[in-house]
Amino acid sequence: MHQAAQPQVLLDQFLVCGLGGLGQHCVVALKQFEVSVIAIDKKPPEDWEIPHLENLLDTLVIGDCRQIDVLQQAKIQQCRAAIIVTSSEQVNAETALAVRKLNPKTRLVIRSSKKNLNELLSEHLGNFVAFEPTQLPAPAFALAALGTETLGLFHLEGQWLQVVKRTLSPTDRWCNRQLLHELNTHKRHILYHTSSATSSFKAFHKWEPDTRLMPGDTIVYIEAIKPTSTDSQKLVKNTWYNPWHLLTRLKHLNWLTIKQQVTQFLRKPDQNRFKQVGIICGVIVGVLLLLGTVLYRLTYPKMGLIDAFLTSTMLLLGGFGDLFGGFNFTLPVPFWLRLISLGMTITGTILVGVFYSFLTERLLAARFQLNKRRPPVPQKDHVVVVGLGRMGQGIAEILQEFNQPLVGITLNTDFDMTVLPKMPLITGSLKRFLSKANLQTAKSVVVVTDDEMLNLEVSLMAYDANPESNLVIRTTGLSLSDNLAELLPNAQVLCVYALVAEAFAGAAFGENIINLFRINHKTILVTEYQIEGGDTLNGLLLSEVAYGYGVVPILYQKETGMAKLMPSEDISLAVGDRMIVLATSDGLQRIEQGTTITTSKTxxxxxxxxxxxxxxxxxxxxxxxxSGCSLNTARTVMKNLPQTLHLPLYKHQAQRLIIELSKAQVIAHLLPTNSL
Known part of the structure; x- marks a missing residue:
């Protein structure tokens, strides 16, 4: 793993099996490491998704990557790693077995969603890792859906870590009070700072520790948190059952509002069919009940009002035979009244039948949902997740973890209704479910179905329904991503393959890619390292790792010790230690090649x-x-003051040394090496 002392080992030859969308992006990600890339595909791609990609390949072998002779033609014996990303998981598994048969040392990185099979293959093949492209970027989509300042969110050692982008307002508690380095604590670390709205993130540690924060400044930092719900994140409850809200509605009720509500109600016949039938039946019953009561009261003045009402009720419930079944009447009943009474009985019988059918339908529907009754669709400030495949479910789980109101939408008629039982769910036709999801008041709409054309259609419909919502769209091709970004400039169009390709490439070098997120369109990989003998990282201080390779250590664990989040930069790495860093692909490349940023150690x-x-x-x-100098050197310097520590340091490292010396009552200042 990233060892520089064994030149006889071929470190720069990698194999990519499958040149679909993901395979092509993996080639691009590997070439950023300046390595040799060989590819295998059944036939030459008719249309390269990435223009001129064939020029990046050192060799293209046409054939079945499962065949021994094809792998030998691709020089698998000399390949350090094989990235197997065809569209068939069976082909991927068979290819992994064939590669291991030919080369027991090649690193295997495959595309697979079979968790149990992946564990078995890892155990039996060794040096093996598997990723599912639809699951790895789920946190990035969830964070984009939240529409907040959170850029990254992942779990380490039982602790949630979030990456936050924060633009300071004049009333911010950090404004005009604190220096940047003062924000670094055992739970927080600064990643990026800018005072310019147009500045873009390029690398870590490009900020000045002694900068005083001012209004308008933007900082990005990582911190350990405990997920808590806020008022804006709580589920919106049905306010009809709130008595205070009901009184407010009644107070503001007038003919205009009634007319508007009735018009809106009638414009949605598909959604309100049963309600409309019930209301019509209720109005007819009320009219007939009132009519019968008035007629019997006027015809028989001696009959009490209650008796007239009960007589009408009896007729509506089918009591004509009970009332007029005999021939001896106590009171003479005119023919016209009998005819009206018969009509009331017939109408009442029909309405009772309708009511029974309505009740039966409701009972049958409740029968299937009794065990897993889902909450109602939120009324506002919610996230609509369209597409509940593996990625959609992963996004929904993350949103639920932080109590974000949401509703899931699926067009899959075979969807497992036991999945995510606490999430409101809508199924049905495209137009119907979008109207039921309260898009007009939604905070975000996340479109992540497996069909790109359906994603395009739903995205445009969602934009038409609510142009102000935060629209997040899943794509797998760069051309569609670019075109959608132009058509919907405010939408966040995320290309899945572009996001995960860097994770596949990083894993090919033997690193464990735990998670990924984005800062200003730059992919940041959460990467785990295990320090081995002969490793280029062995013996370095964490400060030298951070500033020398341009990464941010966020976890350190001694071989037999407890894991430490936001570890001290003064820790020296040793064999067996475990370290997790935030790194760009450039940072991983520097660690892999053992080349530090020497220009900054001045x-x-x-x-x-x-x-x-x-x-x-x-x-x-x-x-x-x-500084990492010897104790004798340090004692000599301190006994011969004033004196310069003749040891090149990185600027952040030197500034931190000055700050710590001042705490120990020692006066020091910074000097560039070229001034001596």
Whole structure:
């Protein structure tokens, strides 16, 4: 793993099996590491998704990647890793077995969603890792859907970590008060700072520690958090059952609002069919009940109002025979009244039949949903997730983890109704489910079906329904992504293959890619390293790893110790240690090749004086701890003040040394090496 002391091993030859969309993006990601790439495909692609990609390939072999002779033609014996990403998981597994038969040392990175099979293959084949492209980028889609300042979200050692982008307002508690380096704590670390709205993220550590934060500044930082719900994230409950809200509605009720609600109600016959039938039946029953009561009361003045009402009720419930079944009447009943009574009985019988059928339909529907009754669709500030495949379900799970109101939509008639039982769910025709999802008041719409044309159609419909919503669209091709970005400039169009290709490429070098997120269109990989003998990282301080390779260590664990989040930069790496860093593909490339950013290690610290003898002693310890110099060198420097520590340091490292020396009552300042 990223060892520089064995030139006889071919480190720069990699094999990509399958040149579909994902395979082509993997080729591009590998070439960023300046390595040799060989590809296998059954036939030459008719249309290259990435223009001129064939020029990036050192060799293109046409054939079945499962065949031994094809793999030998691709020089598998000399390949450091094989990225197997055909569209068939069976082909991927068979190819992995064939590769391992020919080369027991080749790193295997395959595309597969079979979790149990992946574990078995990893156990029996070794040096093996599997990814599912639709699951790995789910956090990126979920964060885009939230429409908040959170850029990244992942789980490490039982702790949630989030990456936050924050633009400071004049009333912000950090404005005009704190320096950038003061924000770094054991739970938070600064990744990026800019005072320009047009500045874009290119690399870590490009900020000045002693910068005072001002209104309008933008910072990106990572911090450990505990997920909590906020008022804006709580599920919106049905306000009809809130008595105070009901009184408010009644208070503002007038003829205009009634007319508007009735018109809106009648314009949606598909959604309100049963309600409309019930209302019509209720109106007819009320009219007949009132008519019968009035007629019997006027015909028989001695009959009480209650008796007239009960007589009408009896007729509506089919009591004509009970009332007029005999020949001896206590009261003479005119023929016209009998005719009206018969009509009331017939109408009442029909309405009762309709009511029974309506009730039966409701009971049957409830019968199938009794065990897993889902909550109602939120009324506003919710996220609509269209497409509940593996990616959609992963997005919904993350949103539920942080109590974000949402509703899932699926066109799959075979969808497993036991999945995500606490999430509101809508099924049915395209137009119907979009109208039922309250798109007009939704905060975000996430379109992640497996059909790109359906994603396009749904996205345009969602935009027409609510142009102000935060629209997040899944694509697999760059051309569609670019065209959609122009058509819907405010939408976030995420190309799945472009997102995960860097993870596949990083894994090909033997690293464990845990997660990924984006900062200003730059993919950041959460990468795990295990320090081995002969490793280029062995013996380095974390500060040297961070500033030398342009990465951010966020977790350190000694072989037999506890894991530490946001570890001290003074820790020295040793064999067996575990480290997790945030890195761009450039950072991974530098670690892989063992090439540090030497141009930034151009600073020294000039120490003027120590205020006390104790400060002189403690200052030497600080020099050893932060700069990595020997104790003898540190003691010599501190005994001969003023003196310069003749050891090139990275700027952040040198500035931190000055800050820690000042805490120990030692005065020092920064010098560029070319000034000496």
């Amino acid at each position: 600073w020294q610290v000039h120490i003027t004086r120590a205020l006390t003898e104790e400060a002189q002693f403690e200052g030497a310890n600080v020099l050893v701890r932060i």
